[in-house]
Amino acid sequence: MKVSELARQADVHPDTVRYYTREGLLCPDRDPDNGYHHYNDEDLRRLRFARKARQLGFSLSQIGAILGEADEHQSPCPLVRELFEQRLAAVEQELAELTRLRERMRQALSAWQSMPDGSPDGHTICRLIEHWDDAQGGAA
Amino acid sequence: MKVSELARQADVHPDTVRYYTREGLLCPDRDPDNGYHHYNDEDLRRLRFARKARQLGFSLSQIGAILGEADEHQSPCPLVRELFEQRLAAVEQELAELTRLRERMRQALSAWQSMPDGSPDGHTICRLIEHWDDAQGGAA
DNA sequence: GTAAAACCTGTGAGTGGCTCACAGGTCAAG
DNA sequence: CTTGACCTGTGAGCCACTCACAGGTTTTAC
Incomplete structure (x- = not known):
């Protein structure tokens, strides 16, 4: 999936996808030929998760912390409950x-x-x- | 009155006074010797007015528009009612x-x-x- | 008289979460 | 093979402050 496709599937602005990528919330592969970002289903999950969390009023850095815990195979839930x-x-x-x-x-x-x-x-x-x-x- | 004195009287941060001055909401005289800003009671009224309007959720540009109408000797009240x-x-x-x-x-x-x-x-x-x-x- | 502290100045950057603009490269359809 | 739609990175703009910096001035204390 490229930027626009991911954005469409999560119903956000393509620039939001680019911004989240810049901020490290999404870590897509790069196409070695043209440098394009390639997103997978995991990225889509992360993005949808991030949007839900944003609706709840969490900041991007809080969301980053939650995703980070999940990446380290720890349950982020205690952190989520606290936040x-x-x-x-x-x-x-x-x-x-x-x-x-x-x-x-x-x-x-x-x-x-x-x-x-x-x-x-x-x-x-x-x-x-x-x-x-x-x-x-x-x-x- | 200098910056800090005005800020103290209106209970705001001196930098806020400087910021409002930069933005043209306050138009103090300048001391020709040292370039210091000199504020008068009118400025204090404007500043207090601006802070009340901010508490009501008006933006600085809206406040500027209101003050501008008052400066042109028009009643800003109809504008205020609308905003x-x-x-x-x-x-x-x-x-x-x-x-x-x-x-x-x-x-x-x-x-x-x-x-x-x-x-x-x-x-x-x-x-x-x-x-x-x-x-x-x-x-x- | 002088040294230190407390002020003043303008400018520029940082905050948060995007959104938009720009310049240039890439790719699909006709 | 052109047109148009995409992609890239970078930088600026939004809002209302707040803080930092470097350098000048005034006040206070001794």
Whole structure:
């Protein structure tokens, strides 16, 4: 399999395949005649695995570490469980922050319904933003 | 005010002040003797405004556009209302995706409780990840 | 008065995960 | 045998910083 074929089978951009190859996540053979990369089913498995892991929010270096353990015939699963729990905690935190942000934005939006636009007066730039935090008690 | 003083008053990194200055969000006077930047209260307002807008998820170029309108003595508020609604929609979407992700992760985690780690067998890398999606119907 | 510490300057690189552009080589179909 | 679609490596661009570096300036302490 050449780059585009692998990319099609895993439904990613060919440049992503090239990038993962550069980063060492994929280790294709080279055609001695023209230098082309030749990927096999193992590479396809690795690529699909990497994409799933990316969807879970793992970084490429974490994925590299997992693949590396698997390459050394060790079960990567304990590492995966550990990284996964860390990742879940991070997701929970992002979620909490984003939820707070949404609430503040919604409240700001409703507060703005009754606020006039107003022109810059040398003291404020845009009251909508400058006072958006005060409108609800100012908790950061 | 010099860089560090402004940074302290707005509670940001001095390099952030320098960066915003480079990007044209802040336009301090220069000391003709030594070339130092001199910031005034207007710059402090702009910086604080920019930080609030960043907390809301606006990009620096959007913030630049808002400040630009204010500089031309036009009310930036209609622009702000428009950008704000776009941003709120984006936040809602991120939130929905993150919520889905969390659910899938939680289900995966509980499914894994009963799965053994297993070593790489040439067909799978880590079942935990490779089957994490299948375990719940495989809806992407 | 002077030496050290703490500032200032501009520039450039690094972060992460791609994506795109470029210049040149290779290959399949008509 | 040309056209077009692929391949190669390299480098830049995105975003909002953050940090490093080398050299100049100002403040502080003695």
